Amino acid sequence: DGGITQSPKYLFRKEGQNVTLSCEQNLNHDAMYWYRQDPGQGLRLIYYSQIVNDFQKGDIAEGYSVSREKKESFPLTVTSAQKNPTAFYLCASTGTGGNQPQHFGDGTRLSIL
Amino acid sequence: SQQGEEDPQALSIQEGENATMNCSYKTSINNLQWYRQNSGRGLVHLILIRSNEREKHSGRLRVTLDTSKKSSSLLITASRAADTASYFCATDAGGGNKLVFGAGTILRVKS
Numbered sequence: 340d341g342g343i344t345q346s347p348k349y350l351f352r353k354e355g356q357n358v359t360l361s362c363e364q365n366l367n368h369d370a371m372y373w374y375r376q377d378p379g380q381g382l383r384l385i386y387y388s389q390i391v392n393d394f395q396k397g398d399i400a401e402g403y404s405v406s407r408e409k410k411e412s413f414p415l416t417v418t419s420a421q422k423n424p425t426a427f428y429l430c431a432s433t434g435t436g437g438n439q440p441q442h443f444g445d446g447t448r449l450s451i452l
Numbered sequence: 453s454q455q456g457e458e459d460p461q462a463l464s465i466q467e468g469e470n471a472t473m474n475c476s477y478k479t480s481i482n483n484l485q486w487y488r489q490n491s492g493r494g495l496v497h498l499i500l501i502r503s504n505e506r507e508k509h510s511g512r513l514r515v516t517l518d519t520s521k522k523s524s525s526l527l528i529t530a531s532r533a534a535d536t537a538s539y540f541c542a543t544d545a546g547g548g549n550k551l552v553f554g555a556g557t558i559l560r561v562k563s
Contacts, residue, residue: 340489343494355561370549379554381540382495389548429494433549437485441551443543444493 341366345430345444351452352424360415360447362430368442369435371413374432375399376427376446385428389411417449425450458541460560471528473557475541476521482544484524485516485551489538498526498539533563 343364350357365369369391374382384397388407394434402421407413413432417424427448453534459474476485487495501508501517501524507516516526528535540560542551 345494372550374553379555381555383553384546384550387550421531427473427492432496437544437549438496438500439549440500441495442497443487445494448492 343430343432343442343444345447347447350447350449352449353452355419357416357418360428362412362413362444363411364432365411366432366442368432370433372431373415374429376429391406458557459467460557464562467484467531467533469531471559472562475524475554476524477543479545481536485514485542486526487540487542489540495540496510505556506560531561533561535559536561543561
């Protein structure tokens, strides 16, 4: 079945450590997105990519990095510079053209040890 | 920045009742979308309404859009316990296929 797979489901980070969250899609979508969700709040855009080998910062990119070497994959690295990384991270993708819905993975919950 | 603002923040109803959630936004849009999120899960797309549409239906869902008031509403009729979730509106005000989400309405349907 087509969809978006995020892994791991739960992740723990030690102080000073970088961690990478995986996002893979088999929907043949060009655009992919990373969001952060804090308790009781909506989604805030971290990074997005509209095509392979290209990506742009969203509203809260500081302390995060991404790569887009393959169409199917858009990994997010939470660096040690992100001082408050505890959150629920969601990856999404969408097809080209306007008026397209976004398809979401089931998220990764990141906590600090 | 948050563009959409949902109202109410939380809603608790009995099974069988209707649930209405509202969303307001600030800038012009091409479309507005509604999503559902079950606890600990990703968002699921429910319905997309374009700026030139005033009303759209999908099963028990009815969405209206008033671009003059920059507002939208989501009506869930004959609610079920399985409708318990958070509901978010999102607009394409971010440009370039980017969505801007509101803070959501938490709906609880009691059986």
